[in-house]
Amino acid sequence: MKAGSYFLITTLMAVVVTLFLTANPDSASASDTMPHYGTTTSACSNHMASGTHTGAGPFTFRLCKALSNANYWKAQLINVQTLVPLTNCGLPNEATQNQRDFTCTAIQIPAGTYLASITYTVPGGGPYAHAHFYYIKP
Amino acid sequence: MQHSSSSSRHKVWSLLRYTSLGLLLIIVSACHRAANLIPAGYEGVFNDQAQASTAARVDYPVLVTVGPGDKYITFRVTKNGVRTWFWEDGYWELPSGWKPFTWYRIGLLSDEEQKPICITKWTRPDPDDVTEIPCEFNINAYLSKTLVALLFFGVGGDEKNPPADNDLTNGVVSRIYYIIPNPLIPKS
Numbered sequence A: 001m002k003a004g005s006y007f008l009i010t011t012l013m014a015v016v017v018t019l020f021l022t023a024n025p026d027s028a029s030a031s032d033t034m035p036h037y038g039t040t041t042s043a044c045s046n047h048m049a050s051g052t053h054t055g056a057g058p059f060t061f062r063l064c065k066a067l068s069n070a071n072y073w074k075a076q077l078i079n080v081q082t083l084v085p086l087t088n089c090g091l092p093n094e095a096t097q098n099q100r101d102f103t104c105t106a107i108q109i110p111a112g113t114y115l116a117s118i119t120y121t122v123p124g125g126g127p128y129a130h131a132h133f134y135y136i137k138p
Numbered sequence B: 001m002q003h004s005s006s007s008s009r010h011k012v013w014s015l016l017r018y019t020s021l022g023l024l025l026i027i028v029s030a031c032h033r034a035a036n037l038i039p040a041g042y043e044g045v046f047n048d049q050a051q052a053s054t055a056a057r058v059d060y061p062v063l064v065t066v067g068p069g070d071k072y073i074t075f076r077v078t079k080n081g082v083r084t085w086f087w088e089d090g091y092w093e094l095p096s097g098w099k100p101f102t103w104y105r106i107g108l109l110s111d112e113e114q115k116p117i118c119i120t121k122w123t124r125p126d127p128d129d130v131t132e133i134p135c136e137f138n139i140n141a142y143l144s145k146t147l148v149a150l151l152f153f154g155v156g157g158d159e160k161n162p163p164a165d166n167d168l169t170n171g172v173v174s175r176i177y178y179i180i181p182n183p184l185i186p187k188s
Helices: A002-022 A027-033 B002-029 B049-056
Strands: A059-064 A072-079 A085-095 A099-104 A112-122 A125-137 B031-037 B062-066 B072-085 B101-110 B130-136 B147-155 B171-181
Touching (some): A085 A099, B031 B049
Antiparallel strands (some): A059 A099, B101 B147, B147 B171
């Protein structure tokens, strides 16, 4: 019984050590190496949750430059069924700031599910595209 | 009598201890995998999960070369796209890492057009790591232009029926694509 415990604990420690050895040293904050959409209240304290509802009224989207070193970016909301971006709701290409909000009225966001997309460049590189999560307009 | 009670307590305690250790083992081993679009010839990088995870953390663009008269390009989808461990940001928002990828769908967009250039149907992944998905469109109109490819991937679920396009459990990855003429293929 004791031998079994030692075996399990040893295996557990080996797994943990292996995970840390194989992971990228920056992996704890890896997703912050790319610009991203923030929560409804803060651009940079956390990432948006997939399925965030935009509600019935106007909605403010919050972008965070994070550690990306991006110098220009644009943001689009792409309908996941038609793959057509919203024309009147998004951020046109512009120089980045650490945080950037843009607000769309209720009319500018028709009902549907939208992919939150960011296209950005870094000095001497890009453009790159980044999209992971969805917004929903009920 | 007292000995029997002590033995039972010991057994329950052991069971709890092993269950806890087992759960801990499962938790620390848990990671999410995401599918990803890769350039041709990069299977060597993406076959190694640790390398793939590191590579996929960069929003790398994908270059596709075409010959004269080509009518379609081929998207290459790997199952070893991004690996996200449970301690990393976004882990709890991602599709379950324990379920297999069951469907892929790709769209290609251009800034110059409101409609997508091409959208593939939901496609079942190959048993191999990399699945090749062709998409036909007027290639010459988009040479050397900045395009955005969107890869949606269904996780688990129904293997016979594709997921709804607006299913929030579908994972998604986007990549910049460039299509250029292959200079080594002679013009006929």
